[in-house]
Amino acid sequence: MRVHLIPHLGQIPLDKLRTGHVRAMFTAIENRNEEIRTAKASTDPGVRATVAGVRPTGPSTRQRIRACLRKAINDALADELIVGSNPAALVKTPASRPLPVVWEDERVRRWGATGEVPGPVMVWTDTQIVRFLDYAAAHAPDLYPMWHYMAYRGPRRGEACGLRDSEVRLDRRETTINNQIATHGYTAVQKPPKSRAGTRDLMLDAETVKVLAAYRVRRAAWQLAAGSSWPDTGLFFVRPDGQPWHPNAVTQRFRRLVRKAGLPPIRLHDLRHGAATVALDAGVDIKVLAEQLGHSTTTLTRDTYQSVTKELGAVSPTVFPAILVSRFQRLGSGR
Template identity: 75%
Template sequence: MFAAIEQRGAEIRTAKSSPDADVRASVHRVRPCGPSTRQRIRAALRKAINDALAEELIVGVTNPATLVRTPADRPLPIVWEPERVERWKTTGEVPGPIMVWTEQLLVRFLDHAAEHDPDLYPLFHLMAYRGPRRGEACGLRDAEVRLGRREVTINNQIAVHGHTIRQKPPKSRAGNRDVTFDADTAAVLTAYRARRAAQRLAAGPAWPDTGLFFVRPNGHPWHPNLVTQRFLKVVRRAGLPPIRLHDLRHDLRHGAATIALAAGIDIKVVSDQLGHTTTTLTRDTYQSVTKDLHRKAADAVAERIRSRRGEAL
């Protein structure tokens, strides 16, 4: 089965690079099965066969899923440092599959979005500051936003199946969480709620009751793919180096985590904010890109040794 998955992935990649437009169209919006998905498939198979063995539905065999080795390496995020941005401007080269903006680039994006896409700016702001996933932001329930206490509860998301959307719980138990936010974010969300109230008043009976906090100007839910398209449009028009928004294991989510760690926030707090099941994932994925933390650690060690050498002299 895994050999077939790998073969199909190779076929998709070949078709996407084909000079034949019809062949490329045949795999439009089709992606190869990545390492993380293969890990989840293997885990599901291993659990199913173990259950079958425990219930004696099958006997006298070794679980074959335990013998399968699948690629496990996740690409680590790379920061858009000035040298990389200059090379991208010259060559169009993107250094890796997951890129992260610096604080300065993130500020440029938010300023541009506030001016040129006010309908989605509040959603982008919340994602940038507090790091909910794309589907979690789109599925945020209005009743779970408590502006007075500066807190939201993440217990719903909008998932995409093909082009169809449906609401469902977060991807894991840790995904159900309370997220606190700052006074600036509270002001942005308060202004958005007032703007939405005016739109609802203008729409009258045609306004649908979705129960969602972030909705389109006509009151309907945001399709996560449309949010990504609008995000990429803002990025392109602002002249910023590209990052991905999709399912926010990516990008603004990476930026939010990276900036929080750089600000000295405890990694357990950041992990809880992002809905990770363990701090190991947070540490492995994000802390490796925060060079300022390593510089500060190096400076602290050097300063301590310097002070002791001074005492000895």
């Protein structure tokens, strides 16, 4: 609303809004995107500084802009504030979703020589995941358990940060996702998962159970040292002082550690993509995987991940723990 809709459409009376106005907004957004990309590629440090921290408005954000506007106009139509059709419904926005690409050896070599990253969504191989987690265990023990959980079970960042202590049942090898920490600007807020399908159970493999059990012991030592100053957040993953993790801080620490580990870059969210592609390669049913990821339908899961399962299989055919595959299949059969 603040960055896009009000600046571009805020001066137009609601009953005067037309499809052309909406199209003009998206044209202006794309023109601004090109300006940002050009400035970032400039050889002039002063020009690059003008767009420091500024990102182009990607396809997903443009879809959300359109969805927000469409919903607002539909509400106005329902309340009979205006009559006619919804101009936002007649405008199409880019719907392409970048597919995950595996960091195969040749891609890693080229990245090392040129710094070139093949795509916006990259997936580590099982060997690279293990390298990172081993490095994290030694250099970031406070966040290593969360990253392990994300790498092998695939929750979203906010879901991992907001995982409730009462929903971690290691004796039953399961966790329940029913809370997340999201950010509004930089303000962190707790709220339910992003959709009804987001509330779900995640089964755990034996190794993840060990990692989370060891973390619970470590957290108890932190609490003992803090004494009465330890806050009662009700969360499972917390900072050494007991406070909740801010999702942005988790991302920043992840980026720094990836660089220090000398690994090819991925986003924190790509740990989720890696967990999904590895699960499919291990033979987990697409419907079961969609439920575990919190997708409302299997279409998103299939379209996003199945294109890389063959590629991933050629790189890492035995990564997924057999016990986890078994539990996936048991969940799918309703047992």
